Amino acid sequence: MSVSQLQARAQVTGAAGPAWWRRLSPASFAIAALTGLVVWVAVANLVSQGRLAAVLAAGRAELAAPLLVALVVATGICERLWPAERRPVLARGHVQDICYLGLHAVVVIPLMTLLSVGAAALIGGHARWIELRATQHWPGWLVVPLTIVAMDAANWLAHYADHRLGPLWRFHALHHSQEELSVLTSFRAHPLMHTTGFLLATVPVVALMPTRPIAPVLITSYVCIGTLQHANLRWSFGPLGRVVVSPAYHRLHHARESQAVNLGVVLTIWDVLAGRAVFPAWSAAPGRTGLAGRPVPVEQDGAAGPAMLLLAEQLIEPFQARRS
Ligand SMILES: [Zn+2]
Ligand SMILES: [Zn+2]
Numbered sequence: 001m002s003v004s005q006l007q008a009r010a011q012v013t014g015a016a017g018p019a020w021w022r023r024l025s026p027a028s029f030a031i032a033a034l035t036g037l038v039v040w041v042a043v044a045n046l047v048s049q050g051r052l053a054a055v056l057a058a059g060r061a062e063l064a065a066p067l068l069v070a071l072v073v074a075t076g077i078c079e080r081l082w083p084a085e086r087r088p089v090l091a092r093g094h095v096q097d098i099c100y101l102g103l104h105a106v107v108v109i110p111l112m113t114l115l116s117v118g119a120a121a122l123i124g125g126h127a128r129w130i131e132l133r134a135t136q137h138w139p140g141w142l143v144v145p146l147t148i149v150a151m152d153a154a155n156w157l158a159h160y161a162d163h164r165l166g167p168l169w170r171f172h173a174l175h176h177s178q179e180e181l182s183v184l185t186s187f188r189a190h191p192l193m194h195t196t197g198f199l200l201a202t203v204p205v206v207a208l209m210p211t212r213p214i215a216p217v218l219i220t221s222y223v224c225i226g227t228l229q230h231a232n233l234r235w236s237f238g239p240l241g242r243v244v245v246s247p248a249y250h251r252l253h254h255a256r257e258s259q260a261v262n263l264g265v266v267l268t269i270w271d272v273l274a275g276r277a278v279f280p281a282w283s284a285a286p287g288r289t290g291l292a293g294r295p296v297p298v299e300q301d302g303a304a305g306p307a308m309l310l311l312a313e314q315l316i317e318p319f320q321a322r323r324s
Pocket of ligand 1 (some may be wrong): 031259
């Protein structure tokens, strides 16, 4: 076969479409593999200690605590009374996020628990030098708040990375795709979005509190503040909102055109230090949320399928190469 015939065949093969693997995103599979590794380390450690069931139950008690359930219900009532945007209870965005709440309860809570254990085992086992032994003698009232503030800084950094690094953004984009923000949007996240956050947030815990656990109620309180920020409310928390992330403050991060500001999870100070804080104006109308151009399939699209089918499409989306 001549060179020209080979070239012609190559062109014909190319015209038939890209190979199947070209339609996949290898970076997303790498993140999935990293997550699998951390989870495997956690399960192996806990099984060898006979503590797997007990640790999963403790994680459930922290991340699905009655305090958090009460907060979600109370916020839902407030959203009906004083909504930032008025919409039906069963708006498609709410129904879709209820599906994510189910996924969160069944899959994400155990995953978060195992990521936390696995990250501590990996970082504690391979980077013991980061442990600050001197902090063992510090009083709890000093070291516990310091650790939680450092964890919040690590979560800010992970969130910043989610927006700056393409492979991480592919998983984070699902959270930003919601065009009908509500308290339930806190649970609208790809399960593989959490890996970097847990790896980074474990560093200050291993460094500052290598031998002491953080009281579960503090973790639950932290999660509660992080959940309230998606509420469909215009609350800015007044003067407290200059320090703590409010629904109005976080809504600006979900703006449709740009998500470059207000990356804080609980504290606003990291945004202020990074020059990325925009505090909400009292008189401003709530802006539109979601992603311009809808790169992730969304329920508000007239062609969207049933909620559970769409959920599967949204979860698979990061593994596909972007069409653009
Ligand atoms: Zn974000
Ligand atoms: Zn958000």
